[in-house]
Amino acid sequence: MSSRTGVVLAGGKSRRFGRPKAFETHEGSYFYERSEHALLPWTDQVVIQTSLELQPFFPEGKVYTDMEKWRGEGPMAGLYTAMKREESEHFILLPCDVPFLTPEVIGEMIVWKKENGITVPCALKGSGRLHPLISIWEAKDTDKINHLLEQGERSAHRVFLNLGGVSVEAAALKGVTGKHLCNVNTEDEYKKGSLL
Template sequence: MEHINVLLAGGASRRFGEPKAFVKWKGQMFYEWAKRALGEHMVIISRPEFIDRFQENGENEVYQDAEPFQGMGPLAGIYTAFKKTDGDLYTVLSCDTPLIQRRTMLELKRLMTVGTDAVVPISDGREQPLIAIYHKRIMPILYDQLSEKRLRISDLLDRISVCYVHAEEIGANPAEFINVNTREDFNCLEEKTDSFRWD
């Protein structure tokens, strides 16, 4: 089966105050940390105003949300990846999770079985649907949900076959799943990685 890596980098970053994809930490932009976790080849789904910036940094496969779902959040991003690329399995990662490790993403992929629509990790009791694997066969369900403007990912997960896995079961550090939404979150990254095992 054809496998596609997808980086979601289309958020408005209102709470953070600047585009999180390009925020630098330890000498690399957030999106570059995510790229390390995904593997070198990936497609990026972003906002129109960011596309040139990604391309200037050497990224060739950068798309804005497919019409008519522009600006409709992560579900639109996943749908766009399905529409723009010819794959079967899609590893999806949001750009504001710089601590995610390559081995964690590979473990999620390994858990994808025939008949499973998605593999979603759980960390600290919270589902992490933007650090997950999806099968393209859910595309019609995704289209219907977007058409109805039902944009909650939890609604999608309720309609498909999901394999949930706890972070500890795949040897992942719960700190990997931290979303950086605010400056305070960013300032806490250093302390979260004190006992971190990097790839």
């Protein structure tokens, strides 16, 4: 069993961006590769969670689509699928649309979680809002996530709160800035983030 598995969510339809964000580029790398890069130093492996439509465009490797029961049911379905397919103690979740996030941010989150004895999910909070998809989850919560999905819960924010999740203020982490948390939904947001 691995200690930590990184999970990159890269299956969104990117309607507001106009094309799949996973394959937009920043500094010569695809967005999804930027998320992989942030996770790799801190995990034993990284898996990509995507859609059936996008799966053929990723390189061979651990590229998963949601299990059939939860196909197309959002990010928590993606996380649950990865948790069921990989044996690991912790799952570090990142979306594919945070191209400015660095490995140092993940490292700071891991240290904070350990130092504060947090045994439930933790997620970054900054710019006045919670970012539940920049988060660390526990394998022991796999069945609880499934139970919430069975109840019709699809909101990552509400699943996080249901599991007693703890928010990590970005300002409490060394070197973490608002730019790291820039979530790119539109080309304008990407341009603004690049200027920070």
